[in-house]
Amino acid sequence: MNKLKIYIAAFAAILLASCSESFLDSEPITSLTDANFYKTKADADMALVGCYDGVQVIYANGVAFPVVSEVLSDNCFGGTGYVDSYNYQLLDESDISRSPGDVDLFNDTWKAYYKAIYRTNVLIQKMDQIEWDGDEAARNAVESEARFLRAYSYFDMVRLFERIPLLTEPSNDNIPQSDPAATYQVIAEDLQFAAANGAETVSPGRVNKWAAKAMLARVYLFYTGFYGTDLPGVTKAEVLQGLEDVIASGNYSLIEEFKNLWPAASTTVNEAGDDLVTTYAGKDNAETVFSVKYNITSDYNGNTDGNHWMVMYGLRTQSFSPYGQGWGAGTVLPALYNTYQETDARKTASIIAVAEEGLDFDNSDQREYTGYAIKKYTPMSYPDGHSIPEANGASNFMIGQFQDYVVMRYADVLLMAAELGSTNAQTYFDQVRERAGLGSIAVSEANILKERRLEFAFEGIRYWDLLRQGLDAAGDALAVNTRVLDGGAEMTKVISKQNFTETRGFQMIPQSQISLSDGVLIQNPGWNF
Known part of the structure; x- marks a missing residue:
């Protein structure tokens, strides 16, 4: 097994520095302005980094x-x-x-989304004034990535708030909220463009056509499920074919052991009790289709590159290596823990079971304590109690977390293709279950939805899967006493x-x-x- 230091060293190649904001400020603080920028391919690439940075920062506040x-x-x-x-x-x-x-x-959240959307709108608007030197592929790649990021931002917003102001170009106008169908149409068109024109190569931290095809399927399933009507301009056949294309591309595969997808789940204290060892598959592993990238460099001087939200999930103010401390949000329902079969490898890889793991946790400062916490996204600490980010140079454990948010995994591609009626539905479904250590059961919509809950717990997917089953069914599932x-x-x-x-x-x-x-x-x- 590899020392955890290998994991620390496996930062993403792209560092989305907050200095990229400079040329998008309304009052420029550098020499870059609309008058002398957006001229060359290098300018376009720099602006695109700013778009990625805008999406990265969305989750930093609020x-x-x-x-x-x-x-x-x-x-x-x-x-x-x-x-x-x-x-x-x-x-x-x-x-x-x-x-x-x-x-x-949600005020900080709302503002961050529109800042990110503004950046993508500016770049998309400037595409015609950039000198591409006849490199149509470069132009298409940049526009595809920008449009994917705009679609990604709007998809978050429209699911959270439904009726939102829809801006497809830079504007300061005070406009009313749009009908959700109009917003979803822009999202679909952006993803269709990215799917048709995006890069075929897989580069860490960069969007490609495969990510766009997979995201279009997620949008399609939510929209058609929740609204009970076709997604504007998109057919089921198109969406399913896109997923089959992702599978056939050979660019992605399931990681052999589920726990190795997650740093805390794949890391243990060594026999000497003074260090950690890990089997973590690393960032940008073969199962990652799209992720929001983070690194260790966040500070309080304008650099906002870290995962600022993961600290919410840590065990309340206490660390039990490899688990680090946090703020105790998202206490896990025992009903979910008990839904997993004992032989399901995802049970112990996804959830910290306090009593079962023998953790001497003091719950006197914990609200809504259940005995279970999130393991997939939890801060980590060394055996001596030091936060891993802080021990490796981060400002502190609150803003220095650097685990990426994996938005789309290959397992989701397989299960969506099965749900949409692929001729290989049973095979795709079985692949996901077999990786979890489970046998084959009949593929059906109900069984797929159950499997999705167990496979994607704590990955930001379950609530939207509930909504697309209808408000009555979702309300029944959510009601608790x-x-x-x-x-x-x-x-x-x-x-x-x-x-x-x-x-x-x-x-x-x-x-x-x-x-x-x-x-x-x-x-x-x-x-x-």
Whole structure:
């Protein structure tokens, strides 16, 4: 096995530096302006780095999409500290009265998305003024990546808020929210362009045509499931063929052992008890189709390159190597832990079972304690208690985490192709189950959805899979009336189906944005303050 130092050294090749913001500021602080920039292929590449950086930074402040997707789901409760605000309970329970002062809970998130979208819109608008020297492939690659990143940003937003202002070019106009069908049409068109024109090669940290084909399938399944109608301009046959293309490309494969996809799951303390050993497959392994990249260099001076949200999932203020400390959000429902078969390798690779692992965890400062926590995305520490990021030069464990967010894995490609009716559906389904150590069962929509929950737990997918099954079914799955521990004392945790259905599964528009729009923006149902 490799020393964990190998894992530390396996940073992504692309470091998305925050200095890329300079040429996109409204008041330039460098010599780069619209008048002298966007001229050469090198300018285009630099601007594209800024687009990637914009997407990377989306999750750095506010409530990050990967976290909110799990808190909203039936995988996790809100958790956090016993004396913290109740903002995560507000989300979990679809109830503004749980934390009435948090009417701007998503304000930083909202602004970050539109900053990222602005960057992509600028670059797309400038494509014709760049001198490509006859290199049409280079032009198509840049535009494909920019349009993928715009589609990715809008897909997050439209799932969170449904009706959002739709901007496809740089603008300061105060425009009303668009019908979701219009937003989804732009997303689909962007992904279709990227699928047709994107690079075929796989480069760490870069979008290619295969990622676009896979993402189009995810969009298609959500839209057709939730809205019960065709995705504008996209056919089922086109989507399925795209997935078959990804599979046939030979660029991706399942990692042999599921635990090796995840740093904490694949890492143990050595026999001497003074170091860690790991079998982690590394960033950009054969199963990664698309990920949001992070590195260790975040600081409080404008560099925002680290994974700032993963600290939320760490065990509350305590470390048990290889697990590091964090803020105790996303406590895992025992029902999910018990859904896994004992022979399912994903059970212990996905979830920290406190009692079963013999951890002497003090839950007196933990809200909604269940005895289970997220393992896939958790901070890590050395046996001496030092945070791995801090020990390797990070500013601190809160902003220095560097595990990538794997948005799309090859396993998802296989299961989506099976769900969409591939002639190889049983084979694809069996491949995922066999990797988990399970035998073959009949492929069906119901069995695929069950498998998806177990395969993709804590990867920001489950809640959206629930929504696409319909509000009634989703509400039944989310409703809870159970006992948990708050600060070590028993209390009743209730999640109401009625609260959920009143919101239709969407989140509140930040009040600051409604005020800034002079009432042009309208609050979503179920979130009246």
